[in-house]
Amino acid sequence: MKNTYKIDFVNNTLTMSKAFEEALNNPNSEEYKLFLQLRADFPGLTIIRKTRRAPKKARPNKNLTYKHMEQYMSVFKNADELLAQFDAVKRCSLAQNNPYKFVLDWFKTQFPKYKEQPDFGNNAPKVIDLAAFQKKQEEKKAQNEQLEKKDA
Secondary structure (H helix, E strand, O other), X not given: OOOOXXXXXOOOEEEEOHHHHXXXXXOOOHHHXXXXXXXXXXXXXXXXXXXXXXXXXXXXXXXOOHHHHHHHXXXXXXXXXXXXXXXXXXXXXXXXXXXXXXXXXXXXXXXXXXXXXXXXXXXXXXXXXXXXHHHHHHHHHHHHHHHHHHXX
């Protein structure tokens, strides 16, 4: 069996998989013989059962690239206006610590239901005032800095 056990001589541990552990129930198996030999050679060997890795955390913005944002905006009736505003937001973001986050925050504010099917009716999203959005971001940043100073 491949990759069913691992020996760490520095920490004096044997890490075994479930398959290796089950094979130890058969006294005629190679795993059982290996295990007995290891126990004889290393009496203080600590045995650890390998566990499954925790599932990876979901990344909600995984595929939300600038290109995908532009594709989403291009389906609306006022797509030209939205894309012009998007370009302005991207240019403004270059002065930020994290340009992508700045653009992402604008996009999520502009399109709070972007994960749902867009409404192609007369309810085209209204363009958010960029100056007001920037001011709100700066106020948020200032509040965070004040909180950090209080904590320090």
